[in-house]
Amino acid sequence: MSLWKIAWRSIQQRSLSSLMTGLSMALGVALVVAVLVVLGVVKDSFTQNAEGYNIIVGPKGGSLELVLNTVYHLGRPQSTLPWSYYEEFTEGKFAPSVELAIPYCLGDNYEGYRVVATTSDLFDKSEYRAGQKYTFAAGHNFADEAFYEAVIGATVARNTGLRVGDTFEPTHGLSAGEMGHKHDPFRVVGVLDPTGTPNDRALFISVEGFFLLEGHSLDKPSDVGTSNDMAASAAADEHDDEHDHAHEDGHDHDAEHDHEHADDHDHDDHAHEGHDDEVHDEHEHDEAVETTAAPAAANSSTGEDAADEHREDEHDERDHAEDGHDHDEHAHDEHDDHDHDAHDHDAHDHDEHDHGHGHDHHHEPLPKELREVTAILVRTDLTGGLTIPKVLQRDPRAMAVYPVQEINTLFEGLVGNLKLLLVGLAVLVVVVAGVGIMVSIYNTMNDRRRDIAVMRALGAGRQTVMFVILFESLLLSLVGGVAGLLIGHGLVALLNPLIVAQTGVSIGFFQFQIVELALIPGLIVLATAAGIVPALAAYRTDVSKALGDAP
Amino acid sequence: MLKLSDVEKSFTEPDGTPLPVLRVSNFSLGEAEQAVLLGESGSGKTTLLHVIAGITRPDRGSVEVDGRDITQMPESVCDRYRAAKIGYVFQTFNLLPGFSALENVLLGMTFGQGGADPARARELLGRVGLGKRLTHKPGALSVGEQQRVAVARALANRPKLLLADEPTANVDRGNQQHIIDLVRDQCRAEGVALLIVTHAIEVANQFDRVEHLAEFNQAGQPQAG
Ligand SMILES: Nc1ncnc2c1ncn2[C@@H]1O[C@H](COP(=O)(O)OP(=O)(O)OP(=O)(O)O)[C@@H](O)[C@H]1O
Numbered sequence: 015m016s017l018w019k020i021a022w023r024s025i026q027q028r029s030l031s032s033l034m035t036g037l038s039m040a041l042g043v044a045l046v047v048a049v050l051v052v053l054g055v056v057k058d059s060f061t062q063n064a065e066g067y068n069i070i071v072g073p074k075g076g077s078l079e080l081v082l083n084t085v086y087h088l089g090r091p092q093s094t095l096p097w098s099y100y101e102e103f104t105e106g107k108f109a110p111s112v113e114l115a116i117p118y119c120l121g122d123n124y125e126g127y128r129v130v131a132t133t134s135d136l137f138d139k140s141e142y143r144a145g146q147k148y149t150f151a152a153g154h155n156f157a158d159e160a161f162y163e164a165v166i167g168a169t170v171a172r173n174t175g176l177r178v179g180d181t182f183e184p185t186h187g188l189s190a191g192e193m194g195h196k197h198d199p200f201r202v203v204g205v206l207d208p209t210g211t212p213n214d215r216a217l218f219i220s221v222e223g224f225f226l227l228e229g230h231s232l233d234k235p236s237d238v239g240t241s242n243d244m245a246a247s248a249a250a251d252e253h254d255d256e257h258d259h260a261h262e263d264g265h266d267h268d269a270e271h272d273h274e275h276a277d278d279h280d281h282d283d284h285a286h287e288g289h290d291d292e293v294h295d296e297h298e299h300d301e302a303v304e305t306t307a308a309p310a311a312a313n314s315s316t317g318e319d320a321a322d323e324h325r326e327d328e329h330d331e332r333d334h335a336e337d338g339h340d341h342d343e344h345a346h347d348e349h350d351d352h353d354h355d356a357h358d359h360d361a362h363d364h365d366e367h368d369h370g371h372g373h374d375h376h377h378e379p380l381p382k383e384l385r386e387v388t389a390i391l392v393r394t395d396l397t398g399g400l401t402i403p404k405v406l407q408r409d410p411r412a413m414a415v416y417p418v419q420e421i422n423t424l425f426e427g428l429v430g431n432l433k434l435l436l437v438g439l440a441v442l443v444v445v446v447a448g449v450g451i452m453v454s455i456y457n458t459m460n461d462r463r464r465d466i467a468v469m470r471a472l473g474a475g476r477q478t479v480m481f482v483i484l485f486e487s488l489l490l491s492l493v494g495g496v497a498g499l500l501i502g503h504g505l506v507a508l509l510n511p512l513i514v515a516q517t518g519v520s521i522g523f524f525q526f527q528i529v530e531l532a533l534i535p536g537l538i539v540l541a542t543a544a545g546i547v548p549a550l551a552a553y554r555t556d557v558s559k560a561l562g563d564a565p
Numbered sequence: 566m567l568k569l570s571d572v573e574k575s576f577t578e579p580d581g582t583p584l585p586v587l588r589v590s591n592f593s594l595g596e597a598e599q600a601v602l603l604g605e606s607g608s609g610k611t612t613l614l615h616v617i618a619g620i621t622r623p624d625r626g627s628v629e630v631d632g633r634d635i636t637q638m639p640e641s642v643c644d645r646y647r648a649a650k651i652g653y654v655f656q657t658f659n660l661l662p663g664f665s666a667l668e669n670v671l672l673g674m675t676f677g678q679g680g681a682d683p684a685r686a687r688e689l690l691g692r693v694g695l696g697k698r699l700t701h702k703p704g705a706l707s708v709g710e711q712q713r714v715a716v717a718r719a720l721a722n723r724p725k726l727l728l729a730d731e732p733t734a735n736v737d738r739g740n741q742q743h744i745i746d747l748v749r750d751q752c753r754a755e756g757v758a759l760l761i762v763t764h765a766i767e768v769a770n771q772f773d774r775v776e777h778l779a780e781f782n783q784a785g786q787p788q789a790g
């Protein structure tokens with residue numbers, strides 16, 4: 015008969031007390047497991063959002079901001095990169111080691127949900143989580159050539175009621191509170207299945223259509239990437255709404271007059287009335303403040319009407335796009351008064367016209383040199399993953415970040431201490447359970463003394479009886495601990511549907527955290543510590559006295 | 566088989582004065598010999614058995630069991646030697662309550678060299694008339710049955726010497742005789758020497774050799790006289 019079995023018999027003999035101590039250990043361990051799993055889920059739910067690509071390229075600046083902008087649709091992009099950077103990944107110097115590059119152009123929202131202008135590659139070629147491709151609950155991917163098509167995330171579909179075939183008008187600005195003017199409508203051609211990622215909360219439009227929207231391109235080929243509305247509006251948002259308006263072409267009028275979003279309705283009144291000089295001065299001033307890195311900003315307001323004139327002359331396509339609401343099918347006409355009118359159509363005029371169509375033809379893509387990109391999601395091969403960020407380190411404008419790394423850093427920074435505290439508390443519960451085991455064994459030492467003496471009389475050594483007690487403590491701890499693991503994982507598995515619904519992270523029963531491996535040696539140490547006091551008492555037992563046959 | 570020479574053992578009274586319990590200049594038991602030990606309560610019978618078993622160390626003298634002086638052995642060696650050479654039956658509380666009859670017998674084997682031998686354990690329990698009670702826990706056995714399990718367990722490791730300390734004190738007369746017969750028969754069958762302590766005169770009378778502790782224990786005499 016092994017000592018383990020002897021110890022086990024002793025546990026059975028005191029089944030109630032053993033059950034209690036074992037249960038307290040089980041609950042402690044289950045708590046540890048639950049805490050670890052929950053923390054793991056939270057962390058996974060963070061990082062999994064950036065799976066499917068290994069690098070994000072964006073303008074130099076805060077790397078975390080870049081990740082937050084692109085992965086979580088949070089925060090505001092500070093600036094943009096010229097389109098040529100994107101092309102470096104598709105056909106340029108980085109192309110050989112790049113498997114996939116997806117541009118992100120940000121700057122619009124719809125009812126507070128980010129509108130991401132991108133290419134159809136996002137849904138055709140990328141995965142939102144390792145091994146999981148985007149699937150459509152309804153409809154299909156947008157086509158890059160069909161400028162005004164959109165795909166929407168599951169949450170957006172649920173909360174806005176948009177369906178395939180519906181149209182929506184992105185609003186300039188990144189969140190619902192910003193009273194940016196509305197853009198041309200896009201037609202929903204696909205609704206994504208839920209992914210459990212922030213992309214559920216975004217709308218995706220063809221980047222080609224995006225570029226044709228008002229304010230979404232560089233002002234001038236020459237001032238590539240300096241002052242442009244896309245970046246400037248984003249930057250401006252940081253300060254206040256006024257700035258935001260100030261940048262939207264003619265909207266600075268409102269800013270000037272502080273008309274509290276009246277822009278959509280009556281700004282014409284002011285726009286025309288000789289305020290232009292003043293307005294443009296103001297405008298110039300604003301830009302200088304807002305886009306500090308934009309010396310060329312001035313170019314957009316070199317003369318009274320110069321800024322608007324530029325637009326008129328050079329971006330008639332876009333002007334058409336914005337004015338299209340107003341003038342519907344004869345959209346291609348040039349209008350001298352565009353610069354004044356253009357902006358007051360946004361809100362109300364849309365309603366009067368049917369825009370869902372009419373855009374899809376007779377559009378020319380925006381010339382490449384006028385394009386810009388907020389961020390590029392890149393999936394590279396192994397060498398690309400190592401070299402591209404290094405190469406870009408020397409680039410004056412762009413940088414590459416490893417999103418998962420950034421997210422991990424963020425996560426540790428956010429919840430690192432909390433995590434320690436939670437795990438510490440849970441471990442404390444386990445330690446208390448260990449103390450419980452010690453007390454329960456120690457309290458029964460009087461009863462055990464005779465058993466120990468009998469074993470000694472039968473020839474068991476001191477160490478032997480000591481180990482029997484230690485093993486009892488170990489068995490209680492380990493059996494309780496394993497039960498706790500099962501309980502913990504069982505609970506987690508039971509709650510899995512809930513967790514999936516909340517976070518998109520699915521945890522199976524057998525999904526163990528690596529840290530849990532530390533539980534076993536940890537429990538062994540704890541059990542040994544708990545058992546050592548009674549075990550030493552067993553070791554010291556005076557057999558002659560304990561046999562009870564001598565007084 | 567068993568040979569005590571000049572063994573002395575005294576305890577210390579609570580007030581610090583020494584209390585001599587044993588002073589045995591000579592006591593021996595031959596191979597497979599059976600002897601009964603008589604003595605007043607408190608005369609040191611149990612203490613003598615403990616000293617023979619190596620459970621209590623004498624202050625002086627030597628205790629030779631099967632040719633080796635156990636007083637010279639390190640404790641751990643002595644424990645193992647006891648497991649191999651000596652079977653012990655107590656007055657009460659012989660069995661571990663958490664173990665079945667069979668397991669109690671196997672437990673005795675666990676600490677010996679041979680290891681657990683379930684076949685022999687069953688056979689022994691069969692011989693003491695408990696072949697059908699193997700899986701019963703002590704709580705489900707009568708006191709007499711418990712003592713029979715204790716006998717079986719004491720013999721499990723094929724010891725050279727069986728010590729029995731009033732094994733029938735808590736048993737009725739009919740059972741007492743049954744157990745005494747059992748112990749004697751089994752010791753004879755296995756060639757085991759037997760030293761048995763008893764108060765019962767009718768039991769003592771059955772033995773060829775009856776030792777009165779008072780006669781060879783010099784420790785008790787001055788006080789007694
Ligand atoms: N551990 C001890 N400490 C102090 N005195 C002890 C100890 N063990 C025994 N004694 C004393 O030694 C004497 C002999 O005790 P022992 O138990 O050997 O007697 P006994 O003959 O077995 O008596 P009984 O017939 O009642 O069992 C007693 O006076 C007892 O008080």
Ligand SMILES: [Mg+2]
Pocket residue numbers: 563564610611612730
């Ligand atoms: Mg006694």
